[in-house]
Every structure is written in structure tokens, then in C-alpha cells.
Amino acid sequence: MSTDSKIAIRTATEADWPAIQLLDSTGFGFHPSAADKTLTRALYKPEDIVVATDGDQVVGLAIEFDMEFTVPGGHQVPSRGITWVSVAPTHRRRGILRSMFTRLHQHIASSGAPLVALTASDARIYNRFGYGPATVSEGISLHRRFAEFRPEAPDASGVSITDAPTAATLLPDIYDRWRLATPGVQKRPQAHWDHTLADPSEHRADASGLFFLTHADGYVSYRHRTEGHDSIVEVDEFVALTTDVYAALWRTLCGLDLVTRIDARQHPEDPLRLMLTDYRLVRTTRRSDRLWLRIMDVPAALEAREYAADLDTVIAIEDPFLDAGGTFALTVRGGKATCTPTDAAARITMPSDVLSSVYLGAHQARTFSAAGRIQAADVLEIHRFDVAFGTARPAVLGYGF
Structure with missing residues (x-):
């Protein structure tokens, strides 16, 4: 869907704060207290915010910010978070969300962050952008x-x-x-x-x-x-x-x-x-669901975590939103992975939102396979994948954002 030609996508300025807070209040149904406003201004800067405008009216917004969280094995991964995603009810079905997300994710990709996270108020929105529910x-x-x-x-x-x-x-x-x-x-x-x-x-x-x-x-x-x-x-x-x-x-x-x-x-x-x-x-x-993840860089993300068992497979990741997918040889030895692009035939094929869901171990590949969202050479391939992606501690969301 293309964005309405009257809609401009840009970085926010200090002058946009009142309109940003009004749109967020309208979208989520509450008026922020003085304490809420103080927290918001402490956590986010205008340069972190993408807004959509129709003339001088802010009709869409999304905030991107620095985040660091733990992946299996205890490694800390510098990532990006997204919050306050809103589109005005007066401007639905005009491609505003996709345009804002395209701009945000182009910036995130240029930063080199392998992962981006959000919490979803509506579970129907984010799969098409490569996000999957990663904690329960x-x-x-x-x-x-x-x-x-x-x-x-x-x-x-x-x-x-x-x-x-x-x-x-x-x-x-x-x-x-x-x-x-x-x-x-x-x-x-x-x-x-x-x-x-x-x-x-x-x-x-x-x-x-x-x-x-x-x-x-x-x-x-x-x-x-x-x-x-x-x-x-x-x-x-x-x-x-x-x-x-x-x-x-x-x-x-x-x-x-x-x-x-x-x-x-x-x-x-x-x-x-x-x-x-x-x-x-x-x-x-x-x-x-709690935390939703999107894998921005498949090799970097898969090499950042540790694994419960050795594994040799070839995975094909479909990513129509950012074209960050491809076919990768994934080899795990002693808990450590190497992941490299390959021309070999895939043993397991899945969309990027599914890989994001299984990444922390909260969901299993066999469940997605039963739902028709993962295709594999055989059931043993799925079993070995699940064993390797198992975790000693269950994944949880630390705090809501």
C-alpha cells in the first residue's frame, strides 16, 4: 500500500511533543500524568521519533530507542526497541504505518543492530513486518x-x-x-x-x-x-x-x-x-504474548546466542518486508554457532517472524510445523532444531515498554 501523497514522514522536533502526546493518548485511551510525561521526556528524544504529518497535524508516530537484552547463554545483545506506535483514527488505510516502519527499519539496519523488539497491543499487526511473539x-x-x-x-x-x-x-x-x-x-x-x-x-x-x-x-x-x-x-x-x-x-x-x-x-x-x-x-x-522480536541480521543474531545441542542444518528465511532473509548454513558445536550464507538446498524453511518467535526458546519449531508455517525435510530435522534451540531458563519480558 502506498502512502497518501499528502502525508509526510519525518523526524520529530521539540515542537511536536504536545501533538505526539495527544495522539498517543487517543490511540491508547489514557491521559498521561505529570509523572508519565516526565518519564517519557527522560527516555525518548525527538530524534528517536518518526512522525507522519498531514499539513501541520501529527497523524502517526513511532519511537525507536536503544535497548539491550539477554539472549540464551547470558550474552547481552545491543538492540533497538520500538514503542508508542500510533496512527490517528482519522487516517486509517493510507499506508502510514508501513511508511513509518520502512523508515525506522532502514535506520535500524544501518545501525547494525541484529535484533529489534516491541510489545504489541494488537497481535494482528506485526507479523507482516517480520515480528514474532518471543515470550509468553x-x-x-x-x-x-x-x-x-x-x-x-x-x-x-x-x-x-x-x-x-x-x-x-x-x-x-x-x-x-x-x-x-x-x-x-x-x-x-x-x-x-x-x-x-x-x-x-x-x-x-x-x-x-x-x-x-x-x-x-x-x-x-x-x-x-x-x-x-x-x-x-x-x-x-x-x-x-x-x-x-x-x-x-x-x-x-x-x-x-x-x-x-x-x-x-x-x-x-x-x-x-x-x-x-x-x-x-x-x-x-x-x-x-509479551516480548515480540524481529531478527534484522540472521547470522549475527544466531551467532549471538548459545545452544543446548550440536546442530548441522541449512535454513531458508523468507523476509518480504526488508529482504533480510536468505539461505544459511547453521552449524553448532559446543553451544556456539556459525551461520553463513550458502547455495546449498534448505533443510528447513520459515518466514522471518517464525524464526524470531523460536529464537529465545519460548516457542518450538514443531508447533509452527504443525501449523504449516515451517517446512522441513523430515520430522527429525525439526526435532534436532528444537533440541538445539532449547534453553536452561525460560525467556521472559523484564519490564513493559
């Missing part, structure tokens, strides 16, 4: 009063009740050690910490201010909310470097005697339900 989370609900831990479950000590000023001194270091070991977790800017720990009242949604439980190797931040006569704990963040700390934090949450229910978000592989005597007590309330 589940919303869970636990009736605390019936929670009883199995005798085999870890029973570590060391959890403390922590006030907000003390938490502000402890949480960033714990998070940073956790993100260095956890695929998908991003480096967190200080401005984001300042905003989170200031706990603006506008972000509480009729719940309490934040409470904190801390351990040397983990923490939980949570809120209280009333529902009729029941007190509900809503977990805001849950970070644990080990399964012992994970269990210790959950045991402490379950020791909040006046609480009826605990609502949280966790990875589908989290072991909580297996630690309890009643497996059914942990009820899954929703399942959702």
Missing part, C-alpha cells in the same frame, strides 16, 4: 487460604518485609543480576526505576500503593485490592534468581493471613502448581 506469560489466580506446600518443596529462609525507600536501594541490583541470567530481560533505565518506585497514584487502578518483599536474590512487589469482603493481592513484579528463592517468596505471599486470593503473572513453566498439594489450586486466568 500466564495470568494465574491462587486461593491463598487453601495453599499448602508439599514437603518436598524448597523451604528457604531470608525473605524480609521491606519499605519503599529501602526497596529502591535493593531492587535495581537484584533485577540486574536476574536479567543477566534470563533470556528476554532488558537492561532497565534509571528513569524507569525512578518512575516505578515513585509509584504514581494514577497507576494504582483503585488498589493500594506498592508493598515489597525482598531476598538477597529476589523480590516481589505487590498491591492490595478489595473485592467485596475479600482482600486480593495483585503481584506487580516477581523476580527470583533461583527456585529456592522463588519458593521462599511464594511461601511468604501465602503467609499473608488476611488475604483471600493472590493474582500474578508468570511463565507457563513456573513450578508453583507442582509445589502445592493441590495441583488445581493455581488457576490459569489468561495466556498472552
Whole structure:
């Protein structure tokens, strides 16, 4: 789709900020508080923002910014993030999003970043641009009063009740050690910490201010909310470097005697339900994608991570948006990969959004094969691919952006 000839795509200026914030508010349905505006101005500069204009009216925007996150094996990969993607409801179906994304991704490609990430408010938009959902989370609900831990479950000590000023001194270091070991977790800017720990009242949604439980190797931040006569704990963040700390934090949450229910978000592989005597007590309330990735440079991205098994294959990647695909020989030895262009016949063929989805290990090639989105020489080729792309720790999103 070509862009309407009246629409101009350009870099934003300081003078565009009021229009940018108005369009973002309209697109996402909220008015930013003073604290939100302060955070935005701290995180993003006008030169990071692409806008679409119709005359003097801003009718589209997207922000590109520096990001660093962990890939399997614990390596930190400098990447780019995209956020605040909006098109005015008055200017739909005019090619504005594609034009903005073309400009953004041309710049990202010139920067040499092998990966670009976003979080998607609409799952139908981004596949055509080569993005795939790369982490998964589940919303869970636990009736605390019936929670009883199995005798085999870890029973570590060391959890403390922590006030907000003390938490502000402890949480960033714990998070940073956790993100260095956890695929998908991003480096967190200080401005984001300042905003989170200031706990603006506008972000509480009729719940309490934040409470904190801390351990040397983990923490939980949570809120209280009333529902009729029941007190509900809503977990805001849950970070644990080990399964012992994970269990210790959950045991402490379950020791909040006046609480009826605990609502949280966790990875589908989290072991909580297996630690309890009643497996059914942990009820899954929703399942959702979190981090979306796009691989910009196939060899650089595949060589940046580590692997669980040796592998010899040839992969063909289809990338109609940027033409960054091709056919590549992928060889893994001792966890390290080499990936080079080749003229050999492909053993596995997939579009770039699928490769992006399996990259962190949250999705498996066999599932995409069953859906008809991966073609392979045989089922063993898919199996070997999945084994190699397996990870010791599940990939998760560190913070929303």
C-alpha cells in the first residue's frame, strides 16, 4: 500500500511533543500524568521519533530507542526497541504505518543492530513486518487460604518485609543480576526505576500503593485490592534468581493471613502448581504474548546466542518486508554457532517472524510445523532444531515498554 501523497514522514522536533502526546493518548485511551510525561521526556528524544504529518497535524508516530537484552547463554545483545506506535483514527488505510516502519527499519539496519523488539497491543499487526511473539506469560489466580506446600518443596529462609525507600536501594541490583541470567530481560533505565518506585497514584487502578518483599536474590512487589469482603493481592513484579528463592517468596505471599486470593503473572513453566498439594489450586486466568522480536541480521543474531545441542542444518528465511532473509548454513558445536550464507538446498524453511518467535526458546519449531508455517525435510530435522534451540531458563519480558 502506498502512502497518501499528502502525508509526510519525518523526524520529530521539540515542537511536536504536545501533538505526539495527544495522539498517543487517543490511540491508547489514557491521559498521561505529570509523572508519565516526565518519564517519557527522560527516555525518548525527538530524534528517536518518526512522525507522519498531514499539513501541520501529527497523524502517526513511532519511537525507536536503544535497548539491550539477554539472549540464551547470558550474552547481552545491543538492540533497538520500538514503542508508542500510533496512527490517528482519522487516517486509517493510507499506508502510514508501513511508511513509518520502512523508515525506522532502514535506520535500524544501518545501525547494525541484529535484533529489534516491541510489545504489541494488537497481535494482528506485526507479523507482516517480520515480528514474532518471543515470550509468553500466564495470568494465574491462587486461593491463598487453601495453599499448602508439599514437603518436598524448597523451604528457604531470608525473605524480609521491606519499605519503599529501602526497596529502591535493593531492587535495581537484584533485577540486574536476574536479567543477566534470563533470556528476554532488558537492561532497565534509571528513569524507569525512578518512575516505578515513585509509584504514581494514577497507576494504582483503585488498589493500594506498592508493598515489597525482598531476598538477597529476589523480590516481589505487590498491591492490595478489595473485592467485596475479600482482600486480593495483585503481584506487580516477581523476580527470583533461583527456585529456592522463588519458593521462599511464594511461601511468604501465602503467609499473608488476611488475604483471600493472590493474582500474578508468570511463565507457563513456573513450578508453583507442582509445589502445592493441590495441583488445581493455581488457576490459569489468561495466556498472552509479551516480548515480540524481529531478527534484522540472521547470522549475527544466531551467532549471538548459545545452544543446548550440536546442530548441522541449512535454513531458508523468507523476509518480504526488508529482504533480510536468505539461505544459511547453521552449524553448532559446543553451544556456539556459525551461520553463513550458502547455495546449498534448505533443510528447513520459515518466514522471518517464525524464526524470531523460536529464537529465545519460548516457542518450538514443531508447533509452527504443525501449523504449516515451517517446512522441513523430515520430522527429525525439526526435532534436532528444537533440541538445539532449547534453553536452561525460560525467556521472559523484564519490564513493559
